[in-house]
Amino acid sequence: MRLRAAALRLDTWLTGALLLGSLALTSPGYADDAAGTDADAPDTDLPQWAGENIDPARQRVGNWVDNTSRSIDNFFSTQGSHEVDNESYIRVGQELDWMEGEGFNNDFNLRYRIDLPTAEERLRLIIESDPEESQGTLAEQGSGRLANDQRDRRTSTLGLGWLEKHDKRKRWNHHLGAGVRLHLPLDPYVRLTSKRLWRLNDGPWQLESNNRVSWFNNDGYSARTRWDVGRSLSKRRHLRFVTNVQWRETEDTLEYSETAELNHRLNDRSALRYSALAIGESASNPRMTDYYLQTRYRRDLHKGVLFADVIPELHFQRDTHYHPRWAMTLRIEMYFQKKRAEDYFD
Numbered sequence: 533m534r535l536r537a538a539a540l541r542l543d544t545w546l547t548g549a550l551l552l553g554s555l556a557l558t559s560p561g562y563a564d565d566a567a568g569t570d571a572d573a574p575d576t577d578l579p580q581w582a583g584e585n586i587d588p589a590r591q592r593v594g595n596w597v598d599n600t601s602r603s604i605d606n607f608f609s610t611q612g613s614h615e616v617d618n619e620s621y622i623r624v625g626q627e628l629d630w631m632e633g634e635g636f637n638n639d640f641n642l643r644y645r646i647d648l649p650t651a652e653e654r655l656r657l658i659i660e661s662d663p664e665e666s667q668g669t670l671a672e673q674g675s676g677r678l679a680n681d682q683r684d685r686r687t688s689t690l691g692l693g694w695l696e697k698h699d700k701r702k703r704w705n706h707h708l709g710a711g712v713r714l715h716l717p718l719d720p721y722v723r724l725t726s727k728r729l730w731r732l733n734d735g736p737w738q739l740e741s742n743n744r745v746s747w748f749n750n751d752g753y754s755a756r757t758r759w760d761v762g763r764s765l766s767k768r769r770h771l772r773f774v775t776n777v778q779w780r781e782t783e784d785t786l787e788y789s790e791t792a793e794l795n796h797r798l799n800d801r802s803a804l805r806y807s808a809l810a811i812g813e814s815a816s817n818p819r820m821t822d823y824y825l826q827t828r829y830r831r832d833l834h835k836g837v838l839f840a841d842v843i844p845e846l847h848f849q850r851d852t853h854y855h856p857r858w859a860m861t862l863r864i865e866m867y868f869q870k871k872r873a874e875d876y877f878d
């Protein structure tokens with residue numbers, strides 16, 4: 533019986549890997565890196581009438597977001613706020629999520645960031661909807677199936693950030709921030725972030741470190757570290773190995789995850805990500821809680837402002853005795869900002 537169960541599990545792993553990988557073979561733009569760059573291809577999948585209705589609305593809202601953030605920035609600043617890049621945006625999305633044995637979940641989400649870059653030379657006022665500390669456990673955030681801002685509806689923050697302008701390839705770059713989370717009662721916070729990037733032995737491999745220590749009045753302390761080593765395999769493919777370690781006072785346990793990830797940019801409007809992940813917890817009694825395979829296909833549907841994601845997964849969770857369970861997420865997002873959101877393939 534054990535041999536049969538082991539054989540069945542191995543067969544399921546192989547079947548899942550083949551099914552998740554098959555998306556690459558059937559996706560538009562699957563070709564060798566020497567293929568064209570879509571220079572002559574259309575920049576939309578929508579019919580003409582749909583584009584004609586979306587473009588004016590997107591432009592009006594995007595200009596409003598940009599003008600509003602720059603006006604606030606100019607109020608606090610003596611510098612030319614209209615002369616610098618501004619990363620403010622509003623993102624709206626609709627998501628359909630399904631997990632075998634749990635059914636469907638349909639959700640609408642809103643995410644925003646108001647960036648005021650010239651308020652001071654190194655002091656930046658930021659209003660955002662989803663601070664990193666609100667994204668839950670590594671098990672909840674690890675797969676990326678759920679949008680980050682779905683973790684906690686009370687996650688909007690208003691804060692000041694002090695930035696060091698060091699090149700992280702040469703020395704550690706620190707960011708100290710403080711502010712409040714905007715719900716009643718108000719939740720003050722302080723956070724320190726440090727980043728560093730190394731090129732290993734002057735070769736193609738790069739190692740990046742991202743570390744954060746935070747304190748929220750309502751949630752207490754948290755600490756997390758992320759180590760990301762990767763290299764380009766070709767003009768369109770990138771390989772990464774990511775280690776995450778996290779501790780939160782509310783959970784009072786050490787969490788960790790390991791990810792092997794292959795990113796493949798199919799063309800100028802489509803990208804694929806293949807991932808194999810393992811998630812565990814506890815330092816005194818370490819145990820793995822979830823293994824899974826994931827493929828994420830992302831498509832620019834319309835001119836760098838409307839995107840769609842298809843994310844199938846195959847999970848082997850401790851809570852279900854590692855029996856395989858399928859999951860699927862379908863997501864559509866629209867970005868409102870003055871410039872096109874051409875680089876939202878992460």
